[in-house]
Amino acid sequence: MGGPARLLALLAVAAATSVAAASDRFVPADPEFVVANVRQAMPDEELRGLLAGWHSHPDDESVSVALAGAFITRARTLREPRYFGRAEAVLAPLAVRPGAGATARRLYAQALQYRHAFAAAEVLLDTILRETPRDSEARLLRASIRLVRGDFPGARGDCAQLAAGGGEAAGIGFTCLAEALAGSGQLDRARTLLDNAPGARNSANSSARAYLLATRAELRERNRDLSGAIADYGAALTLNPNDDSIRAALADALAARGDVRPALQLLDIEKPSVALLVRSAALARGAGRDELGARAAAWLDLEAARGDAVHYREAAMLALVMGNPTVALQAARRNFEIQRELPDVRVLARAAAATGDIAALKSLRQWLDDTGFRDSVTISILDAAARS
Amino acid sequence: MCTPAFAHSTSTSFLMVDLSGTSVDAPVDVRWDLSIHDIVWMVFVDANYDGEVTWKELDEARPALTSAILGQISVQRGGAPCSLAVRDYALAVRAEQNFLSVALRAACPKPGLLGVGGALFMSGDASQRVLLSAKRGAQQFAGVMSASEPAWAEPAQASAWNSFVRFVGEGVWHVWIGYDHVAFVLLLLLPSVMRPVNGKWQGATGLGQVTRDIVTIITAFTIAHSTTLALAVTGTVKLPTQPIEVAIAASIAVAGGLNLMPHLSRLRLPLAFGFGFVHGFGFANALGEIDATGTSLLPLLAGFNIGVEVAQLSIVAVVLPLIYSMRATRWYAGGVLPLGSCALGMAGFVWFLQRI
Numbered sequence: 001m002g003g004p005a006r007l008l009a010l011l012a013v014a015a016a017t018s019v020a021a022a023s024d025r026f027v028p029a030d031p032e033f034v035v036a037n038v039r040q041a042m043p044d045e046e047l048r049g050l051l052a053g054w055h056s057h058p059d060d061e062s063v064s065v066a067l068a069g070a071f072i073t074r075a076r077t078l079r080e081p082r083y084f085g086r087a088e089a090v091l092a093p094l095a096v097r098p099g100a101g102a103t104a105r106r107l108y109a110q111a112l113q114y115r116h117a118f119a120a121a122e123v124l125l126d127t128i129l130r131e132t133p134r135d136s137e138a139r140l141l142r143a144s145i146r147l148v149r150g151d152f153p154g155a156r157g158d159c160a161q162l163a164a165g166g167g168e169a170a171g172i173g174f175t176c177l178a179e180a181l182a183g184s185g186q187l188d189r190a191r192t193l194l195d196n197a198p199g200a201r202n203s204a205n206s207s208a209r210a211y212l213l214a215t216r217a218e219l220r221e222r223n224r225d226l227s228g229a230i231a232d233y234g235a236a237l238t239l240n241p242n243d244d245s246i247r248a249a250l251a252d253a254l255a256a257r258g259d260v261r262p263a264l265q266l267l268d269i270e271k272p273s274v275a276l277l278v279r280s281a282a283l284a285r286g287a288g289r290d291e292l293g294a295r296a297a298a299w300l301d302l303e304a305a306r307g308d309a310v311h312y313r314e315a316a317m318l319a320l321v322m323g324n325p326t327v328a329l330q331a332a333r334r335n336f337e338i339q340r341e342l343p344d345v346r347v348l349a350r351a352a353a354a355t356g357d358i359a360a361l362k363s364l365r366q367w368l369d370d371t372g373f374r375d376s377v378t379i380s381i382l383d384a385a386a387r388s
Numbered sequence: 389m390c391t392p393a394f395a396h397s398t399s400t401s402f403l404m405v406d407l408s409g410t411s412v413d414a415p416v417d418v419r420w421d422l423s424i425h426d427i428v429w430m431v432f433v434d435a436n437y438d439g440e441v442t443w444k445e446l447d448e449a450r451p452a453l454t455s456a457i458l459g460q461i462s463v464q465r466g467g468a469p470c471s472l473a474v475r476d477y478a479l480a481v482r483a484e485q486n487f488l489s490v491a492l493r494a495a496c497p498k499p500g501l502l503g504v505g506g507a508l509f510m511s512g513d514a515s516q517r518v519l520l521s522a523k524r525g526a527q528q529f530a531g532v533m534s535a536s537e538p539a540w541a542e543p544a545q546a547s548a549w550n551s552f553v554r555f556v557g558e559g560v561w562h563v564w565i566g567y568d569h570v571a572f573v574l575l576l577l578l579p580s581v582m583r584p585v586n587g588k589w590q591g592a593t594g595l596g597q598v599t600r601d602i603v604t605i606i607t608a609f610t611i612a613h614s615t616t617l618a619l620a621v622t623g624t625v626k627l628p629t630q631p632i633e634v635a636i637a638a639s640i641a642v643a644g645g646l647n648l649m650p651h652l653s654r655l656r657l658p659l660a661f662g663f664g665f666v667h668g669f670g671f672a673n674a675l676g677e678i679d680a681t682g683t684s685l686l687p688l689l690a691g692f693n694i695g696v697e698v699a700q701l702s703i704v705a706v707v708l709p710l711i712y713s714m715r716a717t718r719w720y721a722g723g724v725l726p727l728g729s730c731a732l733g734m735a736g737f738v739w740f741l742q743r744i
Contacts (some may be wrong), residue, residue, distance in 0.1 A: 025478035025489045031444035035479060035486045036424035039439035043429070082399050082425065084524070085515025092514060115515070295484070302483055306400060306517045307532055326630055 040078045054090065061101055061155060064090050068107045075114070077243055079271065083253045084114040095124070102128045106138050116310050116338055118145050136162055136169040143176050150340030152371060162314035171203050182219055184374025191219050210240035215248065215353045219344055221249075222375040226257045244273045251279050251341070256377075274299045278314045293322055309338065316347045325354035333360065340367075342375060349378045353385035361385050399426050399516040402482060403533075407502060407524040407542065416470070416502060418463065421480050421487040424515070426509050427567040432455045443479070446488065450477065457490055460507045466500020480654040497741060503652065505539035528683065552687035559695020560702075562674045566635050568739060569667060569733045573703050575643035576605055576660055578725050580708070581715035584650035589725060591715035598712060605660045608698065612664025614693050620672030621689055630743065637739035639663035644733015648726055671696060 028035075043051060050067040057063050068087040071223035088111035094100055095108035105124050112121040121336035125142040128135055143158035159180050162173025174197035182190040194216045203209055213366035217232030240246060247266060254263035260283050267280045274296055281292035300315050319328035328351040336348050345364070352360035365382055367373070402421040407418065424441055427433065433441050433449045446453070454474045472494050480489040502522075510516040510533075518533040520540050531540040546684040563569050580590040580602040592598045619625040643659060646652055672699075675692055714720040 025480050025491075027478050028443045031442065031447065033443040034440045035443055035446060035488075036441050037439060038425060038428045038441055041425035042430055042434065042439065082513060082515065085399060088514035089512050104394040111514070124686065214482060298483070303398075305519055305532070306398070307534075308398070326628075 040080050065103050084111050148339045152180050156180035172208050175215050179215050185374045206239040210236040214246050224376045229253045248275045262379045274311050274314050278318045329355045345378050349381040353381050399513050401518050402419040403436045403520040405522040418492040420490045460509050462506040463494040464503040465496035466498035468498040470494035470496035491729050501542040503541045512526050527604055548687040552691040555688050555691030559692040560699040563699030573642050575732050577707050579647050584653045587651045589650050608661040609664040612661050613668035616665045616668025617671045629673050635666040635741045636670050637736050637743050640736025641733050644729045647729035682709040
């Protein structure tokens with residue numbers, strides 16, 4: 001970091017003003033000039049009703065929970081994160097109150113999870129599960145957080161309980177168990193489990209089926225079966241087209257197979273997330289790469305100025321794309337402290353290899369040995385770095 | 389123009405405060421750029437319910453907008469509330485979106501430091517952040533406000549003398565704890581009490597000669613590092629940290645090696661001068677880690693630089709009498725000088741390997 005600039009607080013000012021650099025102020029000549037499309041931002045009829053109820057009874061937990069739940073649903077279906085912030089604002093005073101209900105705390109944990117406050121979310125879920133061990137929603141949420149954080153033994157326990165619990169959650173529990181086993185290096189057992197898992201494959205819940213397919217796709221990808229992975233990711237995305245992580249994983253697999261044009265087409269959607277934008281920049285050429293890279297950088301700089309910690313993974317990827325491996329390694333390390341999914345492992349390996357940082361390479365290999373996590377791409381990167 | 393928006397964009401507004409008014413009772417201009425997506429939760433602006441907000445709709449909603457905005461922000465000066473008024477509305481593009489840019493003017497009854505607070509549209513959205521930038525003459529400040537920290541206070545102006553004294557201390561401290569700079573200065577000092585004779589080191593004959601030598605070398609080093617420190621601090625030249633740290637380590641390894649070759653002693657002066665430029669960037673990076681909010685550039689730069697010199701001279705003052713008294717001994721020419729240079733040079737080489 002340019003120390004002298006920080007010295008004069010100029011970097012911080014730049015963060016506050018330049019990252020989302022304001023154009024000059026202007027007044028449109030045409031009164032019909034469309035300033036913004038607010039269809040997704042405006043509260044719909046159901047929300048207006050819930051909001052009115054909440055304003056009348058702000059201390060009524062059931063009213064607040066209904067409103068927060070509606071916010072979170074919209075955050076997911078509309079890909080509009082402001083709703084997570086609104087849910088958190090409604091739930092924050094409730095969830096920490098003695099005697100707060102499990103639903104309020106679970107929803108609050110979801111809002112915390114969204115902004116990657118995983119430790120705080122897990123603590124909250126621990127308390128719910130101590131009181132109500134059969135709360136399958138809380139258990140599934142804790143399992144997913146543990147998987148993201150690379151706590152595979154912890155996730156395995158939760159997933160096994162879900163699988164044994166029967167019902168709709170059991171199918172998801174088997175998929176989750178397979179993911180936890182795969183994290184610990186038991187790829188074959190995980191694959192067998194997925195192929196024979198009862199429930200999820202024929203579930204009426206398309207998200208559960210998408211989850212199974214995406215998990216199997218990742219196992220195939222880690223075993224270098226790119227075509228199988230692409231087929232599974234594609235099917236998962238058809239079931240769950242709003243899931244940017246599946247879209248990003250499919251684009252990565254396509255690009256790894258050399259199908260750059262289809263990957264770029266896949267990433268070219270309205271309102272792309274930063275994860276998709278960074279991948280587009282990586283695959284684009286010439287001025288297109290610069291333009292996409294600049295857009296992604298502006299986005300990440302704005303998040304950094306806000307103090308968000310959600311997109312270190314993308315920051316590392318972008319720095320690699322832009323030829324700045326030192327910055328990439330710094331971001332990849334910070335990201336790895338928060339989340340340890342396949343893309344996190346790979347970007348750390350790539351950044352460590354690009355910088356030739358022996359300590360980072362050793363530490364990642366040690367983590368692989370300790371957990372048993374196996375990924376052929378990561379191993380290749382580390383082996384190549386060791387030879388050079 | 390309805391620009392493609394960032395998906396997943398969280399709620400952010402931008403507040404710019406101009407504190408450059410020349411008199412203490414001058415009004416304060418404030419610009420607040422607000423996302424339309426946040427405004428629609430506070431004020432009904434989409435009059436025809438078509439999901440698109442036009443400039444005309446915003447224009448017609450001005451009374452409601454003004455009332456809502458003035459209810460969300462408060463400005464105080466010297467502890468007394470200021471009277472706020474909206475001067476005009478316009479648009480500005482931020483993060484690929486059109487923001488409503490509101491120009492406000494605060495009339496304050498008392499002089500003093502400014503404070504900004506209020507609900508700032510944050511009460512209904514935990515992810516809302518207000519990024520504030522303020523300008524006071526040549527100084528700039530920044531702040532991030534959130535629901536948990538919904539206020540910003542203007543930092544007090546540090547006096548030039550206090551800033552100067554503080555940064556003299558910072559400069560001294562940086563050199564004393566900066567093992568690589570100490571190593572380099574020691575490597576410049578060790579041969580300063582010797583002269584090359586027939587390819588070997590021999591003790592210098594008089595203190596005057598030694599003093600001239602060391603003053604010349606240290607002055608060259610100082611001129612060079614002061615130049616790059618000033619260039620870096622003023623932002624004239626920007627270099628990444630890592631190559632500078634590598635080059636500093638290399639300078640120590642080279643200086644160590646050179647001390648083992650008396651016949652190349654004439655290179656000590658150009659070496660001190662050349663590597664001085666590199667060390668200046670290193671000082672600038674260290675300086676950058678210090679919080680200098682509210683400090684003017686001149687006392688800061690002058691103070692830090694003088695602090696660095698004081699620290700270097702303190703090392704000279706301690707080491708020089710010691711090595712001067714030992715210069716004629718066999719074990720200085722054959723032991724302290726070569727072994728010391730070798731050890732410090734090796735340390736530089738190890739740091740070089742660690743830093744690349």
